[in-house]
Amino acid sequence: MNKIYFQGTFGAYSHLAALSISPKAEILPCKTFDECFLKASKDPNSKIIIPESNRITGNIGIEYLIFEYRLNIYSEYFQKVEHNLLGIPGTKISDIRDVYSHGQALSQCSKFIKSNNLVEHVRADTAGSAEMISIYKDNKKAAIASSLSAKTYGLEIIKKNIENENGNLTRFLIMGKNISQPEFGKKKYITSFLFKLKSKPAALYQSLGGFAINGVNLTKLQSYPEKNSFDSFFFLCDLDGHIEDQKVQKSLEELGLHCQDFHVLGVFEADKQREK
Numbered sequence: 001m002n003k004i005y006f007q008g009t010f011g012a013y014s015h016l017a018a019l020s021i022s023p024k025a026e027i028l029p030c031k032t033f034d035e036c037f038l039k040a041s042k043d044p045n046s047k048i049i050i051p052e053s054n055r056i057t058g059n060i061g062i063e064y065l066i067f068e069y070r071l072n073i074y075s076e077y078f079q080k081v082e083h084n085l086l087g088i089p090g091t092k093i094s095d096i097r098d099v100y101s102h103g104q105a106l107s108q109c110s111k112f113i114k115s116n117n118l119v120e121h122v123r124a125d126t127a128g129s130a131e132m133i134s135i136y137k138d139n140k141k142a143a144i145a146s147s148l149s150a151k152t153y154g155l156e157i158i159k160k161n162i163e164n165e166n167g168n169l170t171r172f173l174i175m176g177k178n179i180s181q182p183e184f185g186k187k188k189y190i191t192s193f194l195f196k197l198k199s200k201p202a203a204l205y206q207s208l209g210g211f212a213i214n215g216v217n218l219t220k221l222q223s224y225p226e227k228n229s230f231d232s233f234f235f236l237c238d239l240d241g242h243i244e245d246q247k248v249q250k251s252l253e254e255l256g257l258h259c260q261d262f263h264v265l266g267v268f269e270a271d272k273q274r275e276k
Contacts, residue, residue: 003028003046004174005036011127011149017079017172018049019148033062037069040176047074047176054081055169057104063224066194066265067234071175073192073266078273081168083109086130086155087142093158100129101144109144112162118142130155169273181267184244188270190219191243193252196226196234196261203258204235210254214247216240234261243267 002025006014009029018027025047030036036048048071051060083105087096099106099118106113106120113120123129130149133141142158143149150157182189197203211218220238241248243264256262 002026003043005030005039005046005048007031007033007036007050008125009127009131011130011146011152012125013079013081013146013170014049014051014172015127016146016148017051017077017170020079021049021075021077021174033065037065037071040071041069044177047174049077050173050175052076052171052173054104054108054171055167056108056165059222060104060170063222063236064227066236067224067226070194070263070265071177072179073173073175073268074180075174075268076190076271077172077174078169078271079172081108081163081170082147082161083126083144083163084147084150084157085112085142085159085162086133086145086150086153087158088133088137088139089154089156091139091142091156091158095139096142096158097140099142099144100132102126102129105144108164108168109162111164112159127152171271175266181243182269184242188240188274189242189267190238190270191241191248191267192236192238192265194234194236194261194263194265195255195259196232197258198260207255207258210251211239213254214251216247216251240270 004018004022004025004027006018007030008014040046040048050062053059098121100121100123102125103122105126126145127149129143130145130153133143134153134155217240219240222236223233226232
């Protein structure tokens with residue numbers, strides 16, 4: 001049976017995403033993102049599912065681990081995020097004073113929190129907050145988490161879908177040690193890679209010229225400082241297309257001339273959500 005590691009505790013959105021992608025897999029929690037990457041780098045038969053960015057609150061902050069471990073990306077998955085207010089059974093909204101959750105979940109539900117005069121408490125993750133509420137059994141305390149968390153920890157959904165905006169999505173990456181990519185066909189693909197430029201003036205400007213000349217669309221280009229450095233940056237990039245497409249190959253060859261480090265992270269089918 002395949003193993004899939006996720007960060008957090010059972011009931012987390014990562015757990016929910018893993019169940020959606022591979023319900024028959026052995027899904028195992030890790031305390032930290034670092035632990036997830038480490039386990040996958042040591043066990044080629046395992047995969048990890050990692051939240052990479054959120055449509056509303058932006059990047060999750062795992063880029064340095066992508067750079068360090070360089071695991072292969074097999075696919076992307078867009079998970080709909082529906083935040084719920086969870087409490088011990090019988091709790092009313094008027095009873096609640098304190099609300100616990102991950103910092104991003106709290107900010108994504110800020111309007112609801114303010115309108116109900118709740119005091120925010122940041123915790124490591126959403127599901128862990130739900131587990132804590134189930135242990136405390138105090139109707140003045142509630143958590144913001146998934147419906148799976150309510151089921152997992154015997155809590156009641158006091159109010160459903162309390163997020164500021166409907167249609168909130170988190171992009172997850174499914175990654176592992178073994179290299180694997182789909183055959184070049186007629187589907188829509190993403191090629192994901194990282195690079196570090198040679199230190200010279202206008203290096204970034206010159207390096208991107210090949211994409212423009214060959215008509216290749218970059219869907220993501222973000223810079224991150226290398227660990228313990230403010231003057232050395234690497235870039236994470238996604239482009240529309242398969243690495244075996246001639247236009248893509250020519251663009252990447254052109255880019256390579258300007259790089260001191262270049263690494264393809266993966267080629268995978270674009271999630272259907274991209275078209276919506």
